[in-house]
Structure formats: structure tokens, C-alpha cells
Amino acid sequence: xxxxxxxxxxLAIRAxxxxxxxxxxxxxxxxxxxxxxxxEGEILSAIAPGILWVGALLSCLLSLxxxxxxxxxxxxxxLLATAPIPLEAVVAMKxxxxxxxxxxxxxxxxxxxxxxxxxxxxGYSWLVASLALGTPALSMIGAFGAALTVxxxxxxxxxxxxxxxxxxxxxxxxxxxxxxxxxxxxxATPMLMLAGITLATLAxxxxxxxxxxxxxxx
Amino acid sequence: xxxxxxxxxxxxxGVPVLEGVNFTLAGGEALLLRGxxxxxxxxxxxxxxxxxxxxxxxxSVPPEAMAYAxxxxxxxxxxxxxENLRFWARxxxxxxxxxxxxxxxxxxxxxxxxxxxxxxxxxRLGLARLLVTGRPIWVLDEPTVSLDLASVALFGDAVRxxxxxxxxxxxxxxxxxxxxxxxxxxTAFRAAPRRLDAFDEAFA
Amino acid sequence: MSxxxxxNPQKFTxxxxxxxxxxxxxAALCLAVxxxxxxxxxxxxxxxxxxxxxxxxxxxAALMAINAWLMMLxxxxxxxxxxxxxxALAARAAAPIGLTMTLIxxxxxxxxxxxMWGTYWAWDPRLTSFLILFLFYLGYIAxxxxxENPDAAADLTSVLCLVGxxxxxxxxxxVNFWNQxxxxxxxxxxxxxxxxADVYYQPLLLCIAGFVxxxxxxxxxxxxxxxxxxxxxxxxxxxxxx
Numbered sequence: 001x002x003x004x005x006x007x008x009x010x011l012a013i014r015a016x017x018x019x020x021x022x023x024x025x026x027x028x029x030x031x032x033x034x035x036x037x038x039x040e041g042e043i044l045s046a047i048a049p050g051i052l053w054v055g056a057l058l059s060c061l062l063s064l065x066x067x068x069x070x071x072x073x074x075x076x077x078x079l080l081a082t083a084p085i086p087l088e089a090v091v092a093m094k095x096x097x098x099x100x101x102x103x104x105x106x107x108x109x110x111x112x113x114x115x116x117x118x119x120x121x122x123g124y125s126w127l128v129a130s131l132a133l134g135t136p137a138l139s140m141i142g143a144f145g146a147a148l149t150v151x152x153x154x155x156x157x158x159x160x161x162x163x164x165x166x167x168x169x170x171x172x173x174x175x176x177x178x179x180x181x182x183x184x185x186x187x188a189t190p191m192l193m194l195a196g197i198t199l200a201t202l203a204x205x206x207x208x209x210x211x212x213x214x215x216x217x218x
Numbered sequence: 219x220x221x222x223x224x225x226x227x228x229x230x231x232g233v234p235v236l237e238g239v240n241f242t243l244a245g246g247e248a249l250l251l252r253g254x255x256x257x258x259x260x261x262x263x264x265x266x267x268x269x270x271x272x273x274x275x276x277x278s279v280p281p282e283a284m285a286y287a288x289x290x291x292x293x294x295x296x297x298x299x300x301e302n303l304r305f306w307a308r309x310x311x312x313x314x315x316x317x318x319x320x321x322x323x324x325x326x327x328x329x330x331x332x333x334x335x336x337x338x339x340x341x342r343l344g345l346a347r348l349l350v351t352g353r354p355i356w357v358l359d360e361p362t363v364s365l366d367l368a369s370v371a372l373f374g375d376a377v378r379x380x381x382x383x384x385x386x387x388x389x390x391x392x393x394x395x396x397x398x399x400x401x402x403x404x405t406a407f408r409a410a411p412r413r414l415d416a417f418d419e420a421f422a
Numbered sequence: 423m424s425x426x427x428x429x430n431p432q433k434f435t436x437x438x439x440x441x442x443x444x445x446x447x448x449a450a451l452c453l454a455v456x457x458x459x460x461x462x463x464x465x466x467x468x469x470x471x472x473x474x475x476x477x478x479x480x481x482x483a484a485l486m487a488i489n490a491w492l493m494m495l496x497x498x499x500x501x502x503x504x505x506x507x508x509x510a511l512a513a514r515a516a517a518p519i520g521l522t523m524t525l526i527x528x529x530x531x532x533x534x535x536x537x538m539w540g541t542y543w544a545w546d547p548r549l550t551s552f553l554i555l556f557l558f559y560l561g562y563i564a565x566x567x568x569x570e571n572p573d574a575a576a577d578l579t580s581v582l583c584l585v586g587x588x589x590x591x592x593x594x595x596x597v598n599f600w601n602q603x604x605x606x607x608x609x610x611x612x613x614x615x616x617x618x619a620d621v622y623y624q625p626l627l628l629c630i631a632g633f634v635x636x637x638x639x640x641x642x643x644x645x646x647x648x649x650x651x652x653x654x655x656x657x658x659x660x661x662x663x664x
Contacts (some may be wrong), residue, residue, distance in 0.1 A: 003308035007294070014296040075290025079347075082267050082286045083309050144585065148565065148578050158561075158568050162582065165557040166589045169596035176600060190599070197592070208585050215577040218270030231571060233659060 001089050004080075008097035022059040022102040023109055029055035030113045041118045048117035049127070049178035053171055055113070056106045056131055057138060063102055064142040065159050067094050068150040068213065077150070081217055087210040092202070095136075095143040103135030119182060126181025130194060134174040137198040140205050141166045147209035151216040170197055220244045221266075221284075221355055221386065226275035227409065228258065228265040234273055234409035235261050241402055243386050245354065248377060248399035251390040257404055259390040260288070263359050266388070285353040289360060291344025295333035299324055299343055302332055307350040318349035321376050323369075337364040345373055348380075356380065356387040362395070371396055429506035431649045438642040446639040452632030460625035476534045478626060482633035484527035487555060490520030490637065494562070495587050498580035508649065510576035513583065514566050515644035519637060521559040528552055547597045554593050558586050572652060 033051050037043055071077040080090050110131050111124050119127065145163035149155030176190040220242060227237035235258030243249050251259050265272050266279075267286035293302050303315040319325045322342040332340065341364050348356055356377075362370050374396035377387050389395070428434050460478035497513035500506060531549060532542040543549065565582055569575035 003305055007297070007305045010301075011294055011296060071292075073290075074292055074294070075288055076292035076294070078267075078269060078288055078290070079286065079292040079306075080309070081269060082284065084282050084311060085309060148582060149568070151574075152568050155568070158564050161557070161564055162561040165554050165561060165593070166586070168554055169589065169592045172593075172596040172600045193596070193599075205585070208581055212578055212581050215574050215581075218264075218574070232573060 001085055001093050004093045005097050012101040022062055023105050025062055026055050026059040026106055029058060030116055044118040045120055048119040049182060050175045051117060052110055052114060052127060053175040057167055057171055059106055060102050060138045061160055064146050065156045067098050067143050067146040072150050087213060088206040091143055091209040092206045095140045099136050099139040103139050107131040107135060122184055123178050123182030126187055127178045130174045130177040133194050133198055134170050137170045137201045140201045144205045144209040147212040222278045224276055227273040228261050229273050230261045236404060236407045237409040239407045243388055245384045245386055246381050248381055248387040250399050250401045251404055252401055253404040259404055260359055263357050263390060267357055283353055284355045284357055285348050285351040286357045287344060287348055291340055293332045293340055293343060296331060298329050298331050300328040303346060303350055306347045310351045312350055312352040315350055318346040321349055322346040323372055338366055338369055341365055342369055354385045358389045360390055362391060362393055429508050431508055434508050435646050435649055438646045442639060442642055445635055449632050449635035449639050452628055452635060456625050456628030456632050464622055473534055473537045476530050478629045480527060480530040480534060482630045483523045486633050486637050487520055487523040487527050490516050490523060494583055498583040501576055502580050511648040512645045515648050516641050517559055517563050519640050524552055524556045524559060545601060547601055550597045551594050558590055
């Protein structure tokens with residue numbers, strides 16, 4: 001299992017793209033917003049939590065279709081399905097690799113972008129905490145969507161359509177955490193909900209995703 | 219260690235292609251599947267490998283005994299030959315890729331990235347993967363595609379060594395592999411063309 | 423005599439064809455009486471004016487939008503457990519109907535919302551939930567359309583329906599948490615006293631019955647169509663095989 005994680009990370013690093021593209025996209029979204037809504041600091045700090053979370057979510061979405069598609073095309077997925085590792089573990093490891101190459105860098109870069117968005121100083125720690133807690137759920141839900149569409153020729157757009165409604169609860173609780181944190185209110189409830197979503201998706205979705213892959217392979 | 223297939227039926231795209239397939243394969247034995255293109259050899263092998271469910275019949279095989287190799291080699295272009303092999307060795311929980319590298323004459327290419335290999339070299343690497351799985355029953359789909367004569371001989375040697383070591387091999391192929399083995403023409407098991415799957419049958 | 427006998431496509435088609443005129447006729451009757459009664463024979467509410475009468479479409483459509491998804495969930499489970507193809511096709515048949523009901527609920531809600539709240543759209547929890555439900559329907563239908571192999575499509579959409587149901591409930595709570603809105607509480611409930619007044623209540627029940635019957639009729643009709651389409655495909659495949 002660790003071997004699979006190491007391989008996926010090596011591939012992501014060697015192919016470039018993996019780390020850089022998602023981060024660049026995140027930056028673009030956050031840079032474009034002030035051009036759209038104007039430079040007033042007050043407006044920007046009001047919408048900062050939402051924009052930062054939506055930006056992170058969209059960047060996450062960008063690389064989802066590659067989670068299984070490449071392995072499907074070159075036959076690795078067939079071989080992994082006949083390997084001694086359970087397919088559920090393969091799915092979980094792929095989601096972890098996706099998180100390490102997109103969610104984690106996004107989380108680490110978010111404070112810098114928070115600066116651009118004039119985020120209230122009280123919000124920074126909550127921004128990082130909520131992204132660290134919520135982006136694993138985004139990767140896992142995304143892996144499920146990718147598993148559903150892995151056999152399709154043009155699955156990219158469909159994948160977005162399937163995954164976006166599933167992202168709603170994570171987005172709401174994530175942005176709510178940052179918003180409340182920035183306003184100095186209690187953040188325990190949304191944080192706990194976010195943690196609950198992440199843990200539940202990590203525990204249950206690998207089974208659904210593995211089932212979807214088995215169906216797509218036959 | 220034996221692969222026993224009894225009365226197996228399998229389908230491609232919801233349409234039955236083979237039915238009533240019966241054979242056994244014991245350790246030290248090789249079985250060559252013959253038959254024209256499109257008859258369902260690939261479908262049969264995928265069913266045996268557990269990648270798709272059988273329509274009927276049963277496959278009895280010891281758990282985790284089968285190593286499957288299809289048309290696609292499952293190679294990663296940006297990994298080197300040795301890295302590709304080492305990955306599969308770790309997935310299958312075995313160690314040592316040297317024998318596999320030597321067996322398919324890949325030692326000199328070990329540090330080369332897979333996208334710099336020729337089609338035949340890639341195929342050799344894909345077949346070398348079988349050696350690192352450490353599994354006794356090889357299920358191979360057209361293993362000699364894009365191999366030159368020398369490489370086919372190399373592959374034949376590898377299969378023979380595998381059989382001598384008590385392994386078994388089930389190979390769908392059109393060419394002569396340079397060793398004698400039982401042959402099974404799957405044309406005999408062709409599913410009657412009028413029969414579609416049970417659901418559609420209920421409609422007609 | 424078991425219920426599962428109707429999982430046989432032929433038997434289902436025959437039964438559906440026999441039932442359709444009655445269910446359809448009853449639905450038309452209920453809707454005609456209910457809507458006529460509701461629109462013309464109820465007094466105008468003092469504080470709402472005549473706009474309140476849109477509830478005779480809005481409320482039943484909203485109910486059916488949710489119940490259609492529940493029906494799809496049950497049908498998907500039956501397909502996954504018992505592998506009855508008719509069940510999978512019924513789930514497929516119900517999706518566009520559910521989508522339309524959701525759209526009707528959203529549009530009538532917007533039309534009603536303008537005079538009531540002064541806006542066509544507000545990010546109120548109920549409205550937002552329906553918008554999310556709309557997206558779920560779209561995704562589900564798109565997945566059915568995208569996959570060629572009918573059995574694989576049935577399997578994958580069933581898995582999506584299961585997972586989607588959990589997330590739909592989760593979204594509902596998340597959205598409630600996110601914004602306590604301006605939408606009034608449920609118009610109907612069994613344990614509450616403050617339901618809509620009786621004069622409005624009786625025609626509303628009739629309209630709901632009409633929408634339920636209409637939904638059943640449409641599902642029967644569309645499932646029959648799906649079965650025939652599937653049979654056509656099977657016959658074409660057979661033809662090709664000679």
C-alpha cells in the first residue's frame with residue numbers, strides 16, 4: 001500500500017503538473033476575484049472565507065479525473081485489481097496521494113492568498129485548520145466520482161457535475177468555520193461537522209468507489 | 219495447486235460469447251488457447267482473472283495464485299524499468315527484481331525510463347512483471363505481441379523455467395512459442411448466437 | 423403469487439398497460455377537481471391575496487420531487503440486491519419526472535416568492551436544498567446517459583443514488599445550519615396544529631393525491647417505454663449476430 005502511495009507521489013512529481021497546476025489555479029481564482037468585485041478591503045474581507053474555500057475546491061476538482069484515468073488507460077488498474085491489495089485500499093491510497101499533491105499544498109498556500117483577500121487576522125488559523133480538515137474529504141469524494149466515470153471517454157465534465165453537489169456540505173462547514181473564526185465567534189460546531197464529514201467519507205467511500213471501479217472494469 | 223474450470227460461460231458487452239468451457243490446468247503444465255480474433259479469448263481470461271463475473275459455471279483456483287497480464291503492460295512512462303518492476307514486487311509482497319531483469323534481458327535497460335523503451339522492450343518489461351509477482355498460475359493474453367524472434371525465445375524460456383518450477387501457464391496466442399503444450403481451441407465453446415442475456419430473453 | 427413476479431418485464435408491461443388508463447384517469451380527475459376547487463372555490467386569504475393558490479401546484483410538486491428520489495433509492499436498492507432489471511429501469515424512468523417536479527417546485531416558488539417576499543430567489547435553506555436536489559437529478563441522469571452498457575449504467579447509477587442520498591440529507595442539514603431562512607415551515611404535518619386552514623387543506627390533499635397518481639402513471643408509462651427501448655436494443659443486437 002505504501003508502495004502505491006510512493007509511486008503515485010513519484011509520478012506526480014516527475015510529471016510536474018500535480019503540485020503546480022492546482023496551486024496556480026487557486027492563485028488565479030483568488031487574484032481574479034478582486035478584479036471582479038473591486039478593491040475595497042471591507043468587501044474583500046467579507047467574502048474572503050468563501051472565495052478561499054471555493055477556490056480550493058475548484059483547484060481540487062481540476063486534477064480529479066487523473067486519479068484513476070491514467071491507471072485505467074495503461075492497464076495498471078486491471079493489474080491492481082488482481083493484486084493482493086484490496087481495491088478499497090487502492091482507492092484510499094489514491095485519494096491520500098491526491099490529497100498530498102493538491103489538498104496539502106493548497107492548505108499551506110492558503111494563508112498567503114488570505115493576505116491578498118484581506119482576510120481578518122483572526123481567520124488565518126481557522127483557514128488553515130478548516131482546509132487541513134476538509135480537503136481530505138474533497139479528495140475522497142472526488143476519488144468516488146472519478147471511480148464512477150473512469151471508463152468514460154469524456155468523463156471530465158460529467159465528473160464535475162457528479163461531484164459538485166456532493167461537495168456542498170464540506171464547503172458550507174469549511175467556509176463557515178473560517179467566517180466565524182474571522183468574526184471571533186465560536187467555531188466548534190462547524191469544525192466538528194467538518195471533521196465528521198471527513199472521517200465518515202474516509203471510512204465509507206472507499207467501499208463505494210471500489211465497487212464502482214469493479215463495475216467499470218468488467 | 220490446480221486451476222479447474224467447469225461449464226463456464228462468459229459475456230462481452232452483455233452478449234454471451236463462450237459457454238460450457240471445461241478444462242483443468244495442473245502445476246507444471248501449460249495450456250495454449252487458440253481461436254480466431256473476437257471469439258472471446260480475452261473475455262475468458264478476464265473472467266478467469268476475476269475482473270468480470272461469469273454468467274454461469276465455476277472457476278476453482280487457490281486464492282491469490284493467479285498473475286494476469288493483458289495487452290496493456292501497466293507501465294508508468296516516467297518511472298525507470300527497475301522502478302516499474304520494484305513497484306509491482308512491493309505490491310505483490312515479493313523482493314528482488316534481479317531474476318526478472320535477467321530473465322528478460324533487461325539488465326542493461328534497468329535505469330532507462332519506460333517511455334524511452336521500444337514497443338518490444340516495453341512488452342518484455344510487462345512480462346518480467348510476471349516473474350516478480352511470485353504467483354504460480356500465469357494467465358497471459360497475447361504475450362508475444364510486438365516481440366522479435368529472440369524475445370519470443372526468451373519468453374519461451376521463461377515459461378519453461380516457470381513450468382519446471384511447478385508453475386502453470388494459460389496463454390492465449392496465435393504463434394508458436396517454441397515449446398510443446400496442450401492446446402485448446404475455444405471455437406468449440408462458442409455461445410449459440412441466438413441466446414442473449416436472461417433479461418433480454420424475457421422480453422422476446 | 424409474489425410481488426417479484428412483476429419484475430418480469432413482460433408481466434410488468436402487460437400490467438402497466440392495463441393499469442395506465444385507470445391511474446391516469448384518476449390522476450386527471452383528482453387534479454381537475456382539486457385544482458378547480460382550490461383555484462375558484464376557496465376564499466382569498468386576507469394577508470396573502472390570491473397568490474396563495476399557487477400552493478396547489480407548489481406543495482404537491484415539492485413533495486413529489488423528494489418522493490421521486492426516495493422511489494429511485496428503493497428501486498436502486500432492489501436492483502443491487504435482487505438484480506431485477508425492471509427495477510433499475512423504473513429508477514431511470516423516475517429521474518426525469520423527479521427533475522421536472524423539482525423544476526416546477528422551484529419555478530412556482532419563485533413566482534410565489536416575488537409578491538410574498540419581494541424577490542424571485544433567496545438563498546433560503548429550503549430553496550437551496552431544492553436547487554441541490556436539482557443538481558443531484560441532473561448528475562444522476564447524465565451518468566445514465568453517459569454509460570453505454572445498460573447493466574453497468576444501472577449499477578453505477580444505483581451506487582451514485584445511494585451515496586447521493588446520504589449527501590442530500592447531509593446537505594439539507596448543512597444548508598439549515600448555514601442560513602435560517604424565511605420560508606414558512608412545512609405546509610402539512612401530522613403532529614402540528616398550525617396547519618394551513620381547513621378550507622385550503624381539503625383541496626390541497628386532493629391535489630397531492632392527484633400528483634401522486636400522476637407520478638405513478640408517468641413512472642409506469644416511462645418504465646414501459648424503457649423496457650421497450652431495451653428490448654429493441656436486444657432485437658437489433660440479435661439481428662446483427664445473425
